[in-house]
Amino acid sequence: MKKIPSLFLAICLLFSLAACGPSATHTETLPPAESSSPVPAVPNSSTPTEAPVGEKIEIKLTTSDAASTIWIQQCQAACDKVYERTDGMVEIQIYPNGEMLVGSAGMEAVLSDAPVMWFTDISYFADYVPELATIYSPYLYESYQELEDFLRTDVAFDIINQAKAKNLHPVGDTFFIVGYRNVLSSFPITSLEDMKKLTTRIPNQTAYSKIFEAFGSNYVNMDNSQSYNALETGMINGVENTPCNLAANSMDEAIKTPYYSLTKHLLCTPGLFCGEGFWNSLPATYQTIITEEFSNAIFTSNQMVDEMTEDFYATLESRGVTIVEIEDLEPFRQAVQDYCQSLAGYDKILAAIEELRAQA
Secondary structure, eight states, X not given: OOOXXXXXXXXXXXXXXXXXXXTOOOOOOOOOOOOSOOOOOOOOOSOOOOOOXXXXXXXXXXXXXXXXXXXXXXXXXXXXXXXXXXTTSEEEEEEOTTOSSOHHHHHHHHHTTOSEEEEEEGGGGTTTOHHHXXXXXXXXOXXXXXXXXXXXXXXXXXXXXXXXXXXXXXXXXXXXXXXXXXXXXXXXXXXXXXXXXXXXXXXXXXXXXXXXXXXXXEEEEOOHHHHHHHHHXXXXXXXXXXXXXXXTSOOGGGGTSOEEEEEEEEEOOEEEEEEHHHHHHSOHHHHHHHHHHHHHHHHHHHHHHHHTHXXXXXXXXXXXXXXXXXXXXXXXXXXXXXXXXXXXXXXXXXXXXXXXXXXX
8 A cells, every 4th residue: 555645745836836816727747646455643632713804815726627517616606606706715725636645645734724625525534534435336316316416315414414524524514416326338238247357446435446446447546637548558448427427528438338227226426525724724615605605516517517428429329339228227226235235324325215116
């Protein structure tokens, strides 16, 4: 396991970038952060003193996702509104495409109460709050709405409170939903047996490894930015991602990977996190404004992604990709059941979802 970069290095990187306006374009690109599995760090036990309202606050919002994705565009809109409503006293600058402080460096910055917001899969924090990985279980939800409804249950609120106790503050009133993750590959996948022919890129997180092991697939852990070169060299013959993410990126590799098979193995649920201690250092007025604007961004983004799924498919088809419907996903669901049952609080979360279904 690679060693997490020191806090000193992370903070140096954070403050070495010149400040700019809320809609600025960043031309300086830092090397990608390490993609190794996160190693638990001890959260900062001290709570910073609340900053006075008259003092300007600059926050870096970092993500591996492209600036052109719907959710990052909505985050930018929220940043602009926060800047406007605070008369320029809170400036949140977005660094997309893995420009800075992602992977283990992003985690360390958040847990150390640096002025950072990190947009990432909620399962990334499973070492601190195991139930966050359980929320991200494969084949757990039948629709976007079902996941949104679950995220507003007492069970979900209890998990969010556990996160806060571990110095993780979710920004906004819930999590983002950015689409089902499917497999883009050089051959069509129509059955679980086809997964055995797959060597795919996956994020370096336990959830993904367990799922593709259960499918019988070969996989390679690497940053998303490296995956297209790996496709071109033949190191892998597939990638898994959401349709919006794929549509938002260059698809020159479509000739080699012309099939997008709808495995729907995960309903991708990222969150925007900062340190709870850092959050408590912000004036209450600013907390309210940030929460309101990012809650609006989450609601709008989730609605747009759900409604535009067919448009994303059409974009991929225009680039030479064939959309492959899988008639029977039940073998895929059964393959991951042992993994699901091993997750903390799975039965409790499943019971809450089934209760929602009974009420529908």
